Amino acid sequence: AQSVTQPDIHITVSEGASLELRCNYSYGATPYLFWYVQSPGQGLQLLLKYFSGDTLVQGIKGFEAEFKRSQSSFNLRKPSVHWSDAAEYFCAVGAGQAGTALIFGKGTTLSVSS
C-alpha cells in the first residue's frame, strides 16, 4: 500500500534563509507526487506536482522539489523563505484507482522567525 512519511513535524527557519522539507514515499510503481500548502484556517493549495520527466519540478511561490527514485524521496525546497510562507505543508502520493485520490503525509508545520 502507498504511504508517505514526513519526518519533520515542525521546522523553524529564519526569514531569508533556505528551506528544505523532507518527504519519503512508499509505492510499488512510478509514483505521482504532490506538495500542498495549508495556511492557518485555510484550505489546501497545490504547490507543485511530479508525474514523469524532469526530476526537478518548479512550483508556485518560488518552491521547487526534486524526485529521487533511489532514495524514495520528494523533498521541497525554497532558496529564501518569506514570513508569509509560514503554514503547514503536506506531501502526497496518488492512490486509489489510477491515482484518482491522494494519500497524504502527516504534514510539516513551518514557522518563520524574523
Added chain:
Amino acid sequence: NAGVTQTPKFQVLKTGQSMTLQCAQDMNHEYMSWYRQDPGMGLRLIHYSVGAGITDQGEVPNGYNVSRSTTEDFPLRLLSAAPSQTSVYFCASSSAVYNEQFFGPGTRLTVL
C-alpha cells in the same frame, strides 16, 4: 464557477445522531474524494469516486457511507456519529487521472 462547495461549514452532533455532509462541484470533474483532517494526522482518505455510480474505500472508511448518483454531488453520510468522528472534513475533485485535486473549504464537525 463556484468550484467545490461544502455544506454546512460547522456542525455539532450528539453521539448516535446521523447526518450528511454535502459536497458539490461545478467543474464537471469525474473524480471526487472525501478526506478528514485531524491534528498531527494530516489528511486521511475516507472514500473516493471515479464517476457517477462508482465509489471505493480509502484509508479510513469505517463509519462513513457515500454514493454518487450525479457527476456534481458526492455526499458523505454518518449513520451513527461517534466522538472519534470529530474532525474537519474536506471534499475534493479532479478532472483527470493524477491531476490536481481542488479542495472545498471544509466542514468542521464536532460530535459530543
